[in-house]
Amino acid sequence: MSFNLGIENLGKNRINENVALLTNTSGVTQNLEQNVEFLIRKGFRIRRIFTAEHGFYGTLNDGDDVKNETYNGIDVVSIYSADRKSIKPEELEDVDTVIYDLQDAGTRPYTFISSLKNLLITASELGKKVVVCDRPNPLSNIVDGPVLKKEFVSFVGADEFPLRYGMTIGELAQFMNRNIGADLSISKMTDYDPSKFYDNYLKYYVPPSLNLNSLDSMFNFSGMVLLEAANVSVGRGTPYPFMQFGLEDPIDIRSDEFEGVILRKTSFISLLNPLKEKKLKGYFIHIKDKKSYSSIRMVATIMKKIYDMDKNLINLKKLNLNYGSDEMSKWLEKNETVTDLYEKINSEISEFMKIRKDYSLYRFPN
Structure with a gap:
């Protein structure tokens, strides 16, 4: 079995559905075919594209308002600006399924995660399906840093998981969906070892945003x-x-x-x-x-x-x-050391790891 990304394994049973795509130009196949072209070539009916912070081309600075545009004649709708952070219900009226395919950064404040959470909430409220196309966590499965406390949930802190969460975006989607209940499925990767890094699998690096250029x-x-x-x-x-x-x-x-x-x-x-x-x-x-x-x-x-x-x-x-x-x-x-700080961090991680295993999609090779 050879390695495949989630987008490359997306089931053909979706071809007869009207789909929307939440993505940017990091959503490519291993051979750098943009997912939009890939899905159209496979026969998918893409009604519209949604794009999050940094815009469809990933070239806007953090916090910049993202404007609507078109890509290959398809409307690209921004869900990131000063006055909106989610999809509007009327934008999904003619859509059965929203496909999420973005390369995440492996770190909690990176807002693609929050856009995914908002998508799950909207889809749950409207009875729409969500498919997350899984991609490697670029930082591998190593977990590091503090676990977010509920009272600090924000758009740069979507849920109660560590700063460096060590999960794929598909695993994280399942974790966040535990309290949402959307109709969620994951298009998994094949032949994926979560302990390895991005460049163990993918020959080309496509920056998901302007300032993560390597x-x-x-x-x-x-x-x-x-x-x-x-x-x-x-x-x-x-x-x-x-x-x-x-x-x-x-x-x-x-x-x-x-x-x-x-x-x-x-x-x-x-x-x-x-x-x-x-x-x-x-x-x-x-x-x-x-x-x-x-x-x-x-x-x-x-x-x-x-x-x-x-x-x-x-x-x-x-x-x-x-x-x-x-x-x-x-x-x-306080007059404390980093070791003192990490005693608390490691305790939080230990508790989180007990929960994380319920959302794992991949086993380590024997």
């Missing part, structure tokens, strides 16, 4: 998204988003503080806020071992150094939303 940036994002709560550039507005970070007043970091990574001193100027057009000093991140590298643990150390230097550099409200609780904010105020 697999390394995706690995860094799982922790660097927390650093965005500080007045620090994480490389947005440079050729190396989430590959470097910098401040006006540098902090001192030793590379040997962290496993699986080397930090190299650098200086750069970003064309975007925060700290737009200022000369910054910081570090470039070189990943040498993806299995042992924890971006979240590294960023916790960096945040502690920034807080001790000037606590006013950190927006605690934003940190709480991205972290999924106020535990890191409380920790920053």
Whole structure:
């Protein structure tokens, strides 16, 4: 049996249905055929395309309003703007099934997950079917970081799972659907080992969004998204988003503080806020071992150094939303180490793992 993506395994029983597609240009086959063309070639009737944050081509900055457009004569409807984050009921009147096919980032604040949750809610209310076409978790099945607390659910924190959740998007859809009850099915991958990484399976990397332009940036994002709560550039507005970070007043970091990574001193100027057009000093991140590298643990150390230097550099409200609780904010105020923080994190992960197994779709090879 050879490896196939979920989109490549999509059942032909859907051909006689009217379908909508929630996707962007990361939704391609292994040979880079766009899913829209792939499905039309197979005989599917696509009534419309929905697109989430960053737009259909994945080229808009985070937070930018996404506009409606067309693709190959099919309406592309935005479900991401200041005043909407979900599909309207009338947009599904002529649709039987919505197919979700987006490459996720493996990290909770990446909002494609929240768009999927909103799709499940809308489909449940309208009695529509949802099919999630599964794709590899780019960060493998390694779970890391805090579990979100219910009172911190937001559009950058869809549900009570860890910051780095270690599940495929199909598994995560099943988990989120536990409290929704939509008519959900998963088009699974074949010959998939969840302990492996994206590049073990797919020859070509298609960025799901502008600032995750490499697999390394995706690995860094799982922790660097927390650093965005500080007045620090994480490389947005440079050729190396989430590959470097910098401040006006540098902090001192030793590379040997962290496993699986080397930090190299650098200086750069970003064309975007925060700290737009200022000369910054910081570090470039070189990943040498993806299995042992924890971006979240590294960023916790960096945040502690920034807080001790000037606590006013950190927006605690934003940190709480991205972290999924106020535990890191409380920790920053105490005289505690990253090891102390991770005692709580590991306890939360242990409890989550008991739940996660009920939603697993793939077994490790014998």
